[in-house]
Amino acid sequence: MPIDQEPHILCTDLVRIFTADGVEVQALQGLNLRVDSGEMVAVVGASGSGKSTLLTILSGLDTATAGVARVAGHDLLTMGSRERVAYRRRTVGFVWQQTSRNLLPYLTAAENVALAMNVARTRRGAGRARRVDELLGLLEVGAERDRRPAELSGGQQQRVAIAVALANDPLVLLADEPTGELDEAMSSAVLEAMRSVNDELGVTTLIVTHDPAVSGHVRRTVQIRDGRTSTEVLRSTRVDEHGEEQHVAEEFAVLDRVGRLQLPQDFMHSLELRDRVRLALESDHVGVWPGHERRPDAPTPPPSATPPSSATPPRRARHAAGPEASDRTEEER
Numbered sequence: 599m600p601i602d603q604e605p606h607i608l609c610t611d612l613v614r615i616f617t618a619d620g621v622e623v624q625a626l627q628g629l630n631l632r633v634d635s636g637e638m639v640a641v642v643g644a645s646g647s648g649k650s651t652l653l654t655i656l657s658g659l660d661t662a663t664a665g666v667a668r669v670a671g672h673d674l675l676t677m678g679s680r681e682r683v684a685y686r687r688r689t690v691g692f693v694w695q696q697t698s699r700n701l702l703p704y705l706t707a708a709e710n711v712a713l714a715m716n717v718a719r720t721r722r723g724a725g726r727a728r729r730v731d732e733l734l735g736l737l738e739v740g741a742e743r744d745r746r747p748a749e750l751s752g753g754q755q756q757r758v759a760i761a762v763a764l765a766n767d768p769l770v771l772l773a774d775e776p777t778g779e780l781d782e783a784m785s786s787a788v789l790e791a792m793r794s795v796n797d798e799l800g801v802t803t804l805i806v807t808h809d810p811a812v813s814g815h816v817r818r819t820v821q822i823r824d825g826r827t828s829t830e831v832l833r834s835t836r837v838d839e840h841g842e843e844q845h846v847a848e849e850f851a852v853l854d855r856v857g858r859l860q861l862p863q864d865f866m867h868s869l870e871l872r873d874r875v876r877l878a879l880e881s882d883h884v885g886v887w888p889g890h891e892r893r894p895d896a897p898t899p900p901p902s903a904t905p906p907s908s909a910t911p912p913r914r915a916r917h918a919a920g921p922e923a924s925d926r927t928e929e930e931r
């Protein structure tokens with residue numbers, strides 16, 4: 599695929615196995631993810647689902663065991679140490695959960711951003727000073743430019759951290775739990791700041807978090823379960839027949855190249871699906887039934903018919919009007 603048509607982040611069948619005390623842990627078990635240039639996507643999942651492992655690989659700090667991981671044309675599994683340094687210096691920006699990892703405590707906000715430009719060798723002199731103020735202004739911490747981190751609120755520190763992450767003009771911004779140490783109001787402000795950066799600068803943005811509230815701030819939320827992407831929620835705004843704006847959230851199961859998908863756990867529990875299931879190809883959907891019994895009203899699948907799912911029907915295309923209804927969708931997951 600030509601590089602200019604490639605998604606900015608592409609993970610195909612990504613595997614990461616850790617070995618600790620002779621025991622193997624499969625942190626990523628064939629994860630698939632595609633993020634196009636300019637998109638802003640949140641990856642959410644329970645503790646231990648593999649979120650940090652994914653981000654550490656995408657940031658070039660760790661290498662996957664198998665599969666494909668490409669970011670802005672860089673092959674993260676095969677790149678050598680020089681390319682890795684250049685990749686981390688110029689292609690990606692990072693925001694970590696701990697502000698101490700993002701900012702130097704003895705430098706002011708402006709000095710922290712300027713230092714990052716120095717490291718990345720982006721801009722000099724008056725151009726650098728102007729850009730420092732532009733970035734701090736964009737993140738709405740321009741008035742705090744001469745304060746040190748200890749003199750800023752947690753939310754302000756994270757907004758300065760985003761300015762630092764943008765100092766090298768990255769193509770891709772990666773954030774690991776950027777709101778993990780913040781209260782709800784500050785989290786919301788930081789996520790909105792990331793959204794305006796994404797809108798204004800067009801930087802492809804991936805946020806990894808356990809906080810389901812993040813999905814209220816992004817158009818696409820990808821759920822990881824057991825080291826694999828399982829479902830996605832896409833949000834959009836439509837105008838209804840009365841001219842009113844409606845916020846719509848639709849949830850989809852993710853289908854990989856060979857037809858594998860994860861059934862949501864609540865579906866499995868409510869129909870007691872386990873071990874094996876019956877499948878039937880209908881004209882516009884694929885039916886799934888418990889393998890140990892047959893629903894009386896279920897159409898009988900042909901004896902040999904266990905066709906691989908060839909289409910990805912929406913898990914349930916719930917059209918939710920208004921933010922409250924959208925939130926309900928998140929809670930139900």
Ligand SMILES: Nc1ncnc2c1ncn2[C@@H]1O[C@H](COP(=O)(O)OP(=O)(O)OP(=O)(O)O)[C@@H](O)[C@H]1O
Nearest residue numbers: 616618623625644645646647648649650651652808
């Ligand atoms: N260096 C390591 N050595 C051994 N096992 C590891 C290592 N790093 C992660 N794991 C294991 O891999 C799995 C995924 O971990 P990961 O940190 O990616 O999850 P997470 O979704 O980020 O969780 P959390 O939200 O708690 O940070 C877990 O079972 C974890 O114990």
